[in-house]
Amino acid sequence: MGGLVATRSIGQFSTLYGAIEDMVVGLEAVLADGTVTRIKNVPRRAAGPDIRHIIIGNEGALCYITEVTVKIFKFTPENNLFYGYILEDMKTGFNILREVMVEGYRPSIARLYDAEDGTQHFTHFADGKCVLIFMAEGNPRIAKATGEGIAxxxxxxxxxxxxxxxxxxxxxxNLNWGPDKVAAERVQILKTGNMGFTTEVSGCWSCIHEIYESVINRIRTEFPHADDITMLGGHSSHSYQNGTNMYFVYDYNVVDCKPEEEIDKYHNPLNKIICEETIRLGGSMVHHHGIGKHRVHWSKLEHGSAWALLEGLKKQFDPNGIMNTGTIYPIEK
Known part of the structure; x- marks a missing residue:
């Protein structure tokens, strides 16, 4: 829970229930000087800026989160309704996702897989096609109306x-992994030398398809080790009234480098292309994984003129620079 809040992350059913910032009611944190601060639990208030958002997503760069209070919801899996579609292209899928959201329907799952990413899940019924998935849940009347509207x-x-x-x-x-699958993946990586990573971004409906196309094209044409890539694709899994996210997924064979050199030869250059193209086209370089150390180089570019606000928070809460150095805030050389 602490990591979910600290990285301003999200759950798989966010399209219905919201992201972590929509669920946090109140919290407790410890500041750099040892001060304990509490934000009380109330449904809403208009007593100045919402100070929860100073703490949510700070990644330990401003304070440490020690307690959170979150909303809870009824659990009614017996009412789940599933819908799946095969389609030829991502643009059509993005258009459908947009219509579903703009018309006010809120499925708990709304996912769009391209053909390559889909090979990891759907070859038994959609080989070479894009796949669009929805799940409606909750009160049976609401679930039924949601499903009918989507159809x-x-x-x-x-x-x-x-x-x-x-x-x-x-x-x-079978979507989620437990310890057994994680352990099996480690064995497979050691056996085959094939690695898999993701970089997730977001964009408005007006730019998300262009982000998808531009990233895929640039990786295929500019990445010097493109021949080592065994899978390059992506999926959208979190949608909103005004846009959606894009999970870029890439697998590659680690060739002619030591294990400690792999990240700089493959993952970091691929991550760089994705971040650069997304920001260039008007999206956000990170949707829910946090900035961390590997996207901090683009923090200022991401925020533009609003960077001064983030910089001010760092000076106020961590004047001596002792809190998780190099995260969110790049180290100035």
């Missing part, structure tokens, strides 16, 4: 082919 929207696109909902339910039930 009506997708029906406007005759090129989309619906698949058996049981296929999507099976995918959902």
């Amino acid at each position: 009506e929207i997708v029906a406007r696109y005759p090129q989309c082919q619906r698949v058996d909902s049981k296929l999507i339910e099976t995918w959902f039930n």
Whole structure:
């Protein structure tokens, strides 16, 4: 929970329930000088700026989070309704996602996979195609109305082919990894030398498809070790009234380098292309993983003229620069 709040992260059902900043009611934190500060639990207030957001997402660069109070929701998995569609291209999928959100429907899951990323999940029914997935949940009347509304929207696109909902339910039930799968992946990496990483970004509906196309194209044409990439694709998994996220997923064979050199030969250059293209086209370089150390180089570019506000917070809360140095705030040389 602390990591979720500190990185301003998100859960898989965010399209319905919101991100972590929508769930945090109050919290406690310890400042750099040892002061303990508490933000009380109330449903809403207009007593100045919302100071929860100074702490949420600070990644330990301003304070340490010691306690959080969050909203809870009814759990009714028996009401889950699943919908899946095969389609030819990502642009159509983004258009459908946009219509669903703009028309006010809130499925708990709304995902769009491109053909390459989809090979990790859907080759048994959608080989070489994009896949669009929805799950409606909650009160049975709301779930039913949500599902019917989504089906009506997708029906406007005759090129989309619906698949058996049981296929999507099976995918959902096997989506998350436990310790056994994590351990098996480690063995597989050591055996094959094939690594997989992700970089997630976000953008408004007007630019997200261009971000997707530009990133994929630039990696394929400019990355010097493109021949080592075994999979390059992505998916959208968190949507909003005004836009969505994009998870870029890339696997590659580690060739002619030591293990400690792998990140600089492969992941960091790929991450750089994704961040640069996303910012250039008007998106955000990070949707929910936090800035950390590997995206801090673009912090100032990400925030533009608003950087002065973040800089002021650092001076106020950590004047001696002792809090998680090099995270959010780049080290000045």
